[in-house]
Amino acid sequence: MVLVNGMVTLFLAGGLFFTLVGSIGLLRFPDFYTRLHATGKCDTLGTSLILIGLIIHHLFHYSGTPLVPVRLLFLVFFIFIANPAATHALMKAAYEVGVKPWKLGDERR
Amino acid sequence: MISIFLISSMLIIFAIFLSLYRAILGPGVFNRVAAVNVIGTKTIALLVLIGYYTERPEFFDIALLYAMLNFIGTLVFARYLERGELWS
Numbered sequence: 001m002v003l004v005n006g007m008v009t010l011f012l013a014g015g016l017f018f019t020l021v022g023s024i025g026l027l028r029f030p031d032f033y034t035r036l037h038a039t040g041k042c043d044t045l046g047t048s049l050i051l052i053g054l055i056i057h058h059l060f061h062y063s064g065t066p067l068v069p070v071r072l073l074f075l076v077f078f079i080f081i082a083n084p085a086a087t088h089a090l091m092k093a094a095y096e097v098g099v100k101p102w103k104l105g106d107e108r109r
Numbered sequence: 110m111i112s113i114f115l116i117s118s119m120l121i122i123f124a125i126f127l128s129l130y131r132a133i134l135g136p137g138v139f140n141r142v143a144a145v146n147v148i149g150t151k152t153i154a155l156l157v158l159i160g161y162y163t164e165r166p167e168f169f170d171i172a173l174l175y176a177m178l179n180f181i182g183t184l185v186f187a188r189y190l191e192r193g194e195l196w197s
Contacts, residue, residue, distance in 0.1 A: 020120065032137070
């Protein structure tokens, strides 16, 4: 049981690391495209790692109801498809409207 | 395990506040929409963590619904900003 708790804690710590790094990238990067580059991948991986850790927690601690975390598995699947698609749609819309990409030496915007 | 869930929820709320800076002060519409999308994705993880903290699995259904609404909202907003109208 200690091993399972340690594995769940490891998954949660990895997910929190990626989530916080994505948020810091959203704050610190100089451009719209670079900000989406930071968050579009870090958020997907971070949320998916947290959900996978919680699935492991459920399977070992509440073993009487093994059908409940199927919802969480579907949620991981949906996030892996939907979040990059939304990021791509937003970035394509910004490119069509005419937001200029940032080059070295420009102002932050 | 319960205290680990509480600490994780607090760290996710801290990340949400970091993103909220970009959602409020970000220059232009696109930065704000991207920040709102990020906040919605973090909220899914926060809802599932709250569901395990209070031991109520009803929160998983709310998280599923929130994921779908977040995705569709971002897509509709991107289409509206690209074309200037929704139905055409």
